[in-house]
Amino acid sequence: MSNASSPISPALQFLSGFSANAHSNRINEGDSVDDFIIGSVLSSGSSALVRNAKHLPSSTAVAVRIVSYSTNKDDLRAEINRWINLNHENILPLLHFSESSNFLLTFSPICSTTLLTYLNKYHSSGMSVHKTHDVFFQLVSAVNYLHHHCSIVHRDLKLENILLDSAGSWVVSDFGLSQSLQETASLGDTGSLPYASPELIKPPTDLSSNERFNLLKKADVWALGCILYALLSGKLPFTDSFVPRLQMKILGGNYKRLSSGSRSRERSSTRSRSRSRVRGTDEADELAAMSVLEMCLNSNADLRPYIEDILNTPWLARGHPPSHALARQSTHSDPSRRSRSSSRTRTHSRSRSRSATPSRSRSRSRARNANAMSQPWGHLSPVDERDNSGEERERGRPTAKRELL
Numbered sequence: 001m002s003n004a005s006s007p008i009s010p011a012l013q014f015l016s017g018f019s020a021n022a023h024s025n026r027i028n029e030g031d032s033v034d035d036f037i038i039g040s041v042l043s044s045g046s047s048a049l050v051r052n053a054k055h056l057p058s059s060t061a062v063a064v065r066i067v068s069y070s071t072n073k074d075d076l077r078a079e080i081n082r083w084i085n086l087n088h089e090n091i092l093p094l095l096h097f098s099e100s101s102n103f104l105l106t107f108s109p110i111c112s113t114t115l116l117t118y119l120n121k122y123h124s125s126g127m128s129v130h131k132t133h134d135v136f137f138q139l140v141s142a143v144n145y146l147h148h149h150c151s152i153v154h155r156d157l158k159l160e161n162i163l164l165d166s167a168g169s170w171v172v173s174d175f176g177l178s179q180s181l182q183e184t185a186s187l188g189d190t191g192s193l194p195y196a197s198p199e200l201i202k203p204p205t206d207l208s209s210n211e212r213f214n215l216l217k218k219a220d221v222w223a224l225g226c227i228l229y230a231l232l233s234g235k236l237p238f239t240d241s242f243v244p245r246l247q248m249k250i251l252g253g254n255y256k257r258l259s260s261g262s263r264s265r266e267r268s269s270t271r272s273r274s275r276s277r278v279r280g281t282d283e284a285d286e287l288a289a290m291s292v293l294e295m296c297l298n299s300n301a302d303l304r305p306y307i308e309d310i311l312n313t314p315w316l317a318r319g320h321p322p323s324h325a326l327a328r329q330s331t332h333s334d335p336s337r338r339s340r341s342s343s344r345t346r347t348h349s350r351s352r353s354r355s356a357t358p359s360r361s362r363s364r365s366r367a368r369n370a371n372a373m374s375q376p377w378g379h380l381s382p383v384d385e386r387d388n389s390g391e392e393r394e395r396g397r398p399t400a401k402r403e404l405l
Contacts, residue, residue, distance in 0.1 A: 027051075035056050035057055036054060037053065037056060038051055038064065039053055042063060042110075050063055050066070051063070051066065062107050062109060063108055063111070064107050065106045066103050067105075069104065075176070077104075082150075088141070089171075090141055090169060091171055092173040094108055110166065111165050111173075112164050112165075112166070113163070113164050116158075118164060123234060124234045125234045129282065130282075130285070132228070132231040133315065136231060139170060140307060140311050144307045144311050146172075146220075148307070151180055151181040152178055153179050153216040153219070155177040155179060155191050155216060155219065156176065157195060157220055157227065158195045158226075158227070159230060161174040162227070193250075194226065195223040195236075197219040197223070198250055199215050199218070201251060217307065219301075221305065225295075228289070238254075251299070252299070255297070258290060285315065289315055291313070292315050295309075296310065
């Protein structure tokens, strides 16, 4: 038998991965992709690598997620097709994407931290009800936009996928498990188990496509309830290291109920880490927040409300426009967002708005429409902007994830 017909051994195949040719197929620091220069590593995971990048025409810093096409290429392209058309101030925008023979690169604004890290760092025993309202309203607005205006379910809402952007707003990210109404052939993956609703763990049978999609909407509401519980208490409602026991807790809706009195005692016994910790809270708002929490974590999906019902509860609707007015609200129109931005940030935004909007290569990439694209760049942090410390000044670099106790 000739050498040409001999199969390559598994060992040789493994060692070939360290060859110079294999290394040249990677995306390395200093490489140029379209109008971007690739920078240092921000974070890495089992399926993706996130690096800094610099957009050359505007000299702004962005984050680029690099995913190998060794994973399902069709799933990655489906995620891009859903993500690129989203336009809401509380959803992480996809600024640009590019494909090579081996990788998919997605470019988005750099965010400073996750909601998980933020809670552990500044609010380990829970936020005040006023601050909880501010954060939760942004998340509910984003999910309402996905459900009501885009017919998309997220399916992986969790603290790690909520990011703090450079303007101080919370944005929903990671649409890898999301589905549109047309794609809902099954209930599919449960996502992260501590956030999974009972109907995902024990799914009903013989459902139509619309019924499945409606259940997935209710599952997103349940996940938001888990996030709301964490905002109020600093803990997730359902935790257990033994998976079958955790599933039974979720199926039975067995979690420690919160009350205004217990929150006050727990918070007063913990040393304050921020000014918001010592502010008084309105007991009526506390009770209203608990009511929304109970609605979201109703184990009976038939009785659990849809996201628009949550958004229109007295606790969330008071002082805010009706849900239909939030659909495509401009990034610049939210007064609370403007008030959270520092004067320095506003100065940079004004100076950047006078500069030309960066041109965007269409080579092996797909751009958003011109109007949608002109907005996100104005909120990117300049490459040379210094990081600021403090609760409201998290900027520019992701923080390592920590487990929520």
